[in-house]
Amino acid sequence: MNVSLNGKKILIVGASGILGDCLLRRLLEEGAIVGGTYYSQSVKTLTEDLVPYDHQLILQHVDASDPISIQKGLTRLVKQLGTIDSYIYNSGICEDALLPFMSFKKWKHVMSVNLDGAFLAGRIVSKEMIRLKKGKILHIASYKGVFGSYGQANYSASKAGMIALTKTMAKELGQFGISVNALCPGFMITNLNRNPEKKRERAIQDSVLSSISEPLEVVDFIIYLLSDKIFNLSGQVLHLDSRM
Known part of the structure; x- marks a missing residue:
């Protein structure tokens, strides 16, 4: 099956880190025009091997904990992209x-x-997607937002709130042809993990396939979701996982 994002304009808030960086690179390889935000990495570190994709890539430093930084940074990216197919x-x-x-x-x-x-x-x-009467929105949520997590009341509650936000946005924006979904990846080794090997062992124990997720698997799934192959999907919490 041919899945193409060639020429599509995609905005990623959080384009650094293990998953974000993998997603950014794959979208560029698929021919998408990408506007991405970063926080902890420098532009030089993020783009040192992305020179061939200069014409497809716009980066903006944004502090996601600062409303002013989000407003200024995303307004600038939206203006530079011109239109947004997916976010x-x-x-x-x-x-x-x-x-x-x-x-x-x-x-x-x-x-x-x-x-x-x-x-x-x-x-x-x-607001931009409403103007265009189309668009796809994807929130990267978490298994922990559904089931909770020991020692992570703040993280679990934030992801549970994101899931509720997803469902509400889907109901409000559907009339404008905009889909909104949440994706809960399986356990991955990322820069957010503390005691990663211990958590990896626990995730494998809880998995009916005795496995964990790989960033590239998650990214390939996202690419399919953002493609023109899927239309009638919104308000869903998608578990790319085998923990039960």
């Missing part, structure tokens, strides 16, 4: 602690990036 919110952080010992600062910081950022970015992008 992905992939920004996320963890600051773990057991609930009785979790500071409000840790709670609020995770919420501000994972949930407030998704709201603020979605508000900007959805």
Whole structure:
């Protein structure tokens, strides 16, 4: 089956990190024109081997915990892209602690990036998509937003909120031809993991296939979702996982 994103304009909030970087590169390889935000990496580090894709790539530094940074950065990217076919919110952080010992600062910081950022970015992008009467929105949520996670009340609650935001946006934006879905990848080794090997072993134990996800598998699934092969899919929480 031929799946093509050639010429499609795609905005990624959170284009650095293991999953974001993998997604950015694959979209460029598929011929998409990509506007991406980054925070912790430098532009030089992010683009040092992406010179062949200069004509397809626009990058903007954005702090997803700062409403002003989101407003300015995404407004600039939307203007530079001209139109948006698809938008992905992939920004996320963890600051773990057991609930009785979790500071409000840790709670609020995770919420501000994972949930407030998704709201603020979605508000900007959805206005542009409403104008165009089309578009696909994908939130990178989490298994933990459905089932909870020991020591991660803030992270789990933020992803549960993202899932509710996804369903509400789907209901509100469907009339304009805009689909909104949430994707919960399986466990992956990323820069958010603490004690990754211990968590990997637990994920494998909980998996009926005794496996974990690989970033490229998740990215290939996303590419299919963003392609013209799928139309009648919105308001869904998609588990790319085998944990039960």
